[in-house]
Amino acid sequence: MTLPTLTHLQRLEAEAIHIMREVVAEAEKPVMLYSVGKDSAVMLHLAKKAFYPSPPPFPLLHVDTTWKFREMYALRDRAARQAGMQLLVHQNPDAIRQKINPFDHGGLHTDMWKTEGLKQALDLHGFDAAFGGARRDEEKSRAKERIFSFRTASHRWDPKAQRPELWRVYNARKARGESMRVFPISNWTELDIWQYIHLENIEIVPLYYAAERPTVIRDGLMLMIDDDRFPLQGEEPVMRSIRFRTLGCYPLTGAVESRAQTLPEIIQEMLLTTTSERQGRAIDHDQAASMEKKKQEGYF
Amino acid sequence: MTEIYKTDALIAEDIDAYLETHQHKTMLRFITCGSVDDGKSTLIGRLLYDSKMIFEDQLATLEADSKRVGTQGEAIDFALLVDGLAAEREQGITIDVAYRFFATEKRKFIVADTPGHEQYTRNMVTGASTADLAVILIDARKGVLTQTRRHSYLAHLLGIRHLVLAVNKMDLIGYDRAAYDKIVEDYRAFATSIGITDFTPIPISGLAGDNITTRSTNTPWHDGPVLIEHLETVELDQTADQTKPFRLPVQWVNRPNLDFRGFAGTIAAGQIAVGDMIRVLPSGKTSALSRIVTLDGDLDRAVAGQAVTLCFADEIDCSRGQVITSAKEPVEVADQFEATVIWMDEDELIPGRAYWLKLGPLTVSATVAQPKFQVNVNTMEHLAAKTLDLNAIGVANITTDRDIPFTAYAESRDLGGFILIDKMTNRTVGAGLIHFALRRASNIHWQATDIGREHHAGLKNQTPMVLWMTGLSGSGKSTIANMVEKKLARMNRHTFLLDGDNVRHGLNKDLGFTDADRVENIRRVGEVAKLMTDAGLIVITAFISPFRSEREMVRAMMQPGEFMEIFIDTPLQEAERRDVKGLYAKARAGQLKNFTGIDSPYEPPEAPQIRIDTTAMSVEEAADLIIARLIP
Known part of the structure; x- marks a missing residue:
């Protein structure tokens, strides 16, 4: 009896589940990075599938910058509860003390809250494997990163010393203090993510759907004013029908004008649009090959 | 733009209908083999460009980069789209495996883009290990070269069933049919000599776009498929694997409570239905399949490629690294093998040293004997060898510290392909393809003695x-x-x-x-x-x-x-x-x-x-x- 050939989404799903099971079997103390975005939503959903009927046998870790959208915090707490998983939230105490924020500190904001915060959290809990939702289609240097990405004890990534990765066999061995970053959805594209969310009916932050929201335009980005910490420089907030293609710190995340209020409409808009996903993030504009440099330093 | 690619009209007018088509797409993984000069990056860049996988902002960067460091003058240098890391850009070559994605109306594609030089053999082997198909690029002006032979040998060695001979830069030889036919015949002679029985030749131009997505008017004499058409219709490994006997290497035992015991893993081959008799190896114990558990409800039947959790009717021992097979057609079990070994580390192979051998989820200690011979990857000659250094390929006997379930690599990549890991550095130092078990292990038994x-x-x-x-x-x-x-x-x-x-x-x-x-x-x-x-x-x-x-x-x-x-x-x-x-x-x-x-x-x-x-x-x-x- 011949069954229909698996679709691309079924195969991507199976691959991600296979990877998650390998990590749980081989790592001493795994954790799933959870940023509340759509990729994290898909990752969490895949984790539930991989270990059912057990709950996923690792905690979720949110490396918080304190500057995420309020709707993200709400969904984060609810999603962890529903999955029956422990939620760990880490905020870099140095960044809290120095009141690091995206308005006054530019690149330092990302470095302190995210890069340093992540390293602190991994060291603090002694996690030796961390799942991330990065995809190879996001950016050129990601296209070469392994699914099991080895990091030194100081969290550095050496693109020239990556382990060959053949078949479905992953080498997860490492010395004490060293760790792995593991990317189960490496081979998914943005369209795959949306299509999967649609098919599997996965809950995502409402900010992905268009609604009337208060905005200002600054440095070419359309920013949403999510709370009263946003210092207006004489600008008058304007209500616009907007949505987000990617979610990060609200003062750094550019919105797009949109009327898409359903997933098919979002997908439709995405397919007809002509700018890439990361363009809404201020982080990539710093310099050429910036992501590669950040990753060598330990950014996810 | 042709109708092969996503139809903007359909997306705009009826997104639900579009999504319906898209969700039934299958997936093909392929590798492109060739050197910088063969126009490999240009071809991949063209495939991405034609399938609209390049967005406006990326295009702006591309145009700027093309003028700054490109090799095409004022025109777009597609190759820059796929050259990733900064170090590579400086050197002007690709030095690793990069994965690219594009889709047509029928399929999603994952392209492994690997460098062509001999010193990057390990990268090509890595890319080939997951590919259903290989595109072997040839520069029409140069014909079959040493590297063409090497790439074809490696693709064949890694078990790629479908080879495309893409004779590129046809525009530069004026679409000369005779020259093309000669290249194809030269290649056929070589391919036959190393056991490649079938390949699909296509005359193309990555730069001009001939026979990539649409049939070129410059080559009216070409009666074979164009590239995309072939990629969209070739049989997938996953389909072929369905018809083989059932095999599932166990990754993880799922035990949420005393009432549930499930065995989680990805089906490597075949299919299984509830009620089928299974056998666990190496123990050989049998039982009946009682459930196929998923979050979306139990399944009646599961097939190669699916990641599932299986439950048995009886409480039999089964743990990570063991293999669940159909009861009637189990896999072999042995502790000595002949295998092809591909060395991937700067430090050479040390025969007799113990390495970790990882085959699917199973890790055992293993030693590699002195190679029987090394293969010259350019001429396919067998050379005497005492060891294997970086990128060397040889045949050697392997001894594991216990019996492991396996198949020949030719039968299953999942059950016949392994990696070797250095016990001190933890680096992946080699890859192996099992040929067969040596009879010795099964014929020499431990003699039990009375005085212990x-x-x-x-x-x-x-x-x-x-x-x-x-x-x-x-x-x-x-x-x-x-x-x-x-x-x-x-x-x-x-x-x-x-x-x-x-x-x-x-x-x-x-x-x-x-x-x-x-x-x-x-x-x-x-x-x-x-x-x-x-x-x-x-x-x-x-x-x-x-x-x-x-x-x-x-x-x-x-x-x-x-x-x-x-x-x-x-x-x-x-x-x-x-x-x-x-x-x-x-x-x-x-x-x-x-x-x-x-x-x-x-x-x-x-x-x-x-x-x-x-x-x-x-x-x-x-x-x-x-x-x-x-x-x-």
Whole structure:
């Protein structure tokens, strides 16, 4: 009896589940990075599938910058509860003390809250494997990163010393203090993510759907004013029908004008649009090959 | 833009209909092989560009980059789209495996883009390991080259069933049919000689776009498929795997509570239905499949490629690394194999050294024998070889420390393909493709003897032990070992001293001092010491034994607790000053090669049970210290 050939989404799903099971079997103390975005939503959903009927046998870790959208915090707490998983939230105490924020500190904001915060959290809990939702289609240097990405004890990534990765066999061995970053959805594209969310009916932050929201335009980005910490420089907030293609710190995340209020409409808009996903993030504009440099330093 | 790619009209007018089509797409993984000059990056860039996988902002960067560092003058240099890392951009070559994605109306594609030079053979092997199809690029002006042969050999070796011969840059030879036909015939002759029975030739131009997505009017004589059409219709491995016998390597045992016990893994081949009889290997136990569990509800049937959780009707033992098969068609089980080994590390293969072998979810300890031959990847000639260095491919026998379930690589990549991991550095140092099991393992059985090791030791009223002294030449190993034995003899202990120099006069007189011979030297001494502990003896050894991995190998041979590593710690300067045998002087004069400490490394123990500092302790004191630890 011949069954229909698996679709691309079924195969991507199976691959991600296979990877998650390998990590749980081989790592001493795994954790799933959870940023509340759509990729994290898909990752969490895949984790539930991989270990059912057990709950996923690792905690979720949110490396918080304190500057995420309020709707993200709400969904984060609810999603962890529903999955029956422990939620760990880490905020870099140095960044809290120095009141690091995206308005006054530019690149330092990302470095302190995210890069340093992540390293602190991994060291603090002694996690030796961390799942991330990065995809190879996001950016050129990601296209070469392994699914099991080895990091030194100081969290550095050496693109020239990556382990060959053949078949479905992953080498997860490492010395004490060293760790792995593991990317189960490496081979998914943005369209795959949306299509999967649609098919599997996965809950995502409402900010992905268009609604009337208060905005200002600054440095070419359309920013949403999510709370009263946003210092207006004489600008008058304007209500616009907007949505987000990617979610990060609200003062750094550019919105797009949109009327898409359903997933098919979002997908439709995405397919007809002509700018890439990361363009809404201020982080990539710093310099050429910036992501590669950040990753060598330990950014996810 | 052609209708092969996503139709903007449909997306705009009826997104639900579009999504419906899209969700039924299948997926093909392929690899492109060729060198910088063959236009490989240009071809991939073109596929991405034509499928609209490039967005406006990326296009702006591309246009700017094209003018700055591109090779196409003012025109867009598609190659820049796919050259990733900064280091590579500087060198103008791709040095790793990069994965790219595009989709047409029928399929999603994952392209493994790998470099073509011989020094990147391991990268190509990596890319080929997951590919259903390989596109072999040839520059129409140059024809079949050495690298074409190498790429084809590697693709075939890694089990890629579909080969496309893309004769590129047809525009530069004026779409000359005769020249094209000659290249195809040349290639056919070569392909047949290495066992490639079928391939699909296509005349293309990555730059001009001929026969990529649409049939080119420049090649009216071409009656085969165009590239995309072929990629969209070729049979997938996943489809072919469905018809094979059922195999699932177990990754993880799911035990949320006492009432549920499921075995999680990805189906490597075949299909299974609830009620089917299964067999677990290596144990051979059978049961019936009772459930196929998923979050979305139980399934009646599952097929190759799916990641599932299986439950059995009976409580039979099954754990990570074991393989669930159909009861009637199980896989073989063995501990000795012949395999093709591809070496991927800067440090060469050391025959006889123990490496971790990982086959699917199963990790065992394994040794690789001296290769039977190495393959010249350019000429396919077989060459004699004592070892394999980076990018070398050879055939060798492999011995694992226990029976493992497997199939030939030709039958299943999942059950016949393994990686080798260095036990010290944890690097992935090699890949292997199993040919077949050696009969030897199954025909030589352990002879059970009536008088066991406990009996031997009991008669002597002692606990067997290996006192393993390691240290530089002239550190004092033999002197201390001799003193320890004398003292133990006075205490009526049954001992035997194995000395490095003495063993090389007999048992190991065929061995020299290369790294590989040193490993074999220690392996044999380890085996002898093991037999002596079985006989109940306290064995004292005095060998430089410079490598950590071999000392660990010997430790692993012994019963737990019967191996004591003793580091005779004499600094090189001091050992050289003593130079009892005059060897350091000879080594310094260049008359002795591979001398430990001079031109061959010594890896000191990281955590020896005993450390003897000979600059602070006499021979007498050292011996007493060791005996105090042995007999508290």
